Amino acid sequence: MMEPNRRTEFVSTASIKECDPTESGCDGMTGLSVEVDHGTASRFSLETGDKIRIETPDGSQGGDFSFPGFDQALTRNKLGWKRFKRPWLVYSALPGDSLFDAHGEATFELTSLQGEGVADIMYPGCWDEVYEDRRPGCQDLISEALEIERSELAGMLSFFVGYSADDIAYRGLAGVDLQAGDHLEFRALRPVTCAVSACPDLDISGWRRGSLIVTVTEAAR
Numbered sequence: 157m158m159e160p161n162r163r164t165e166f167v168s169t170a171s172i173k174e175c176d177p178t179e180s181g182c183d184g185m186t187g188l189s190v191e192v193d194h195g196t197a198s199r200f201s202l203e204t205g206d207k208i209r210i211e212t213p214d215g216s217q218g219g220d221f222s223f224p225g226f227d228q229a230l231t232r233n234k235l236g237w238k239r240f241k242r243p244w245l246v247y248s249a250l251p252g253d254s255l256f257d258a259h260g261e262a263t264f265e266l267t268s269l270q271g272e273g274v275a276d277i278m279y280p281g282c283w284d285e286v287y288e289d290r291r292p293g294c295q296d297l298i299s300e301a302l303e304i305e306r307s308e309l310a311g312m313l314s315f316f317v318g319y320s321a322d323d324i325a326y327r328g329l330a331g332v333d334l335q336a337g338d339h340l341e342f343r344a345l346r347p348v349t350c351a352v353s354a355c356p357d358l359d360i361s362g363w364r365r366g367s368l369i370v371t372v373t374e375a376a377r
């Protein structure tokens with residue numbers, strides 16, 4: 157008998173709706189909004205110039221963002237060089253920074269980041285083996301949404317996380333005080349498919365079960 161793909165059922169089938177500017181997460185933008193529930197992921201296809209905005213409407217939930225070929229190690233290096241003119245590595249992306257693919261091509265620009273949490277490019281995202289109950293982690297959810305093998309997922313950007321760092325370690329997943337409306341936004345620099353997960357982890361300080369509002373706004377064409 158064929159084993160059903162256990163992960164499929166956790167991928168969000170949330171319907172896409174027109175953004176209502178009176179609702180949280182829209183800010184008067186016209187766009188398509190999707191609610192990504194805790195423990196699920198959704199895929200989005202963007203054209204050059206389109207924007208994707210990820211918001212926690214109630215300050216509860218963080219997650220991961222990725223796209224096929226995203227190279228977070230190369231991104232750390234390129235952003236470090238840009239900031240310091242040295243081959244140093246940065247921990248997170250700031251507004252104005254790009255995310256690079258494995259060929260060194262700038263694929264997204266982080267255009268906005270509001271809140272205490274950072275856009276971390278250190279962590280690989282979670283996966284099912286880190287959970288005792290083997291629930292699908294962000295790597296499982298995002299690779300499923302992108303229809304690629306988990307092993308092909310080269311990089312992850314974890315958002316709404318806290319950290320500290322010293323000579324010993326990058327101490328990520330530190331406590332973070334998320335506020336309702338905290339968000340980050342990326343602009344696509346080429347036609348690209350990406351995915352957003354609402355992390356299934358319930359042990360990260362400052363997070364609790366919630367959902368994310370993801371809004372895609374088309375560039376004027």
Ligand SMILES: [Zn+2]
Nearest residue numbers: 282294355356
């Ligand atoms: Zn996760």
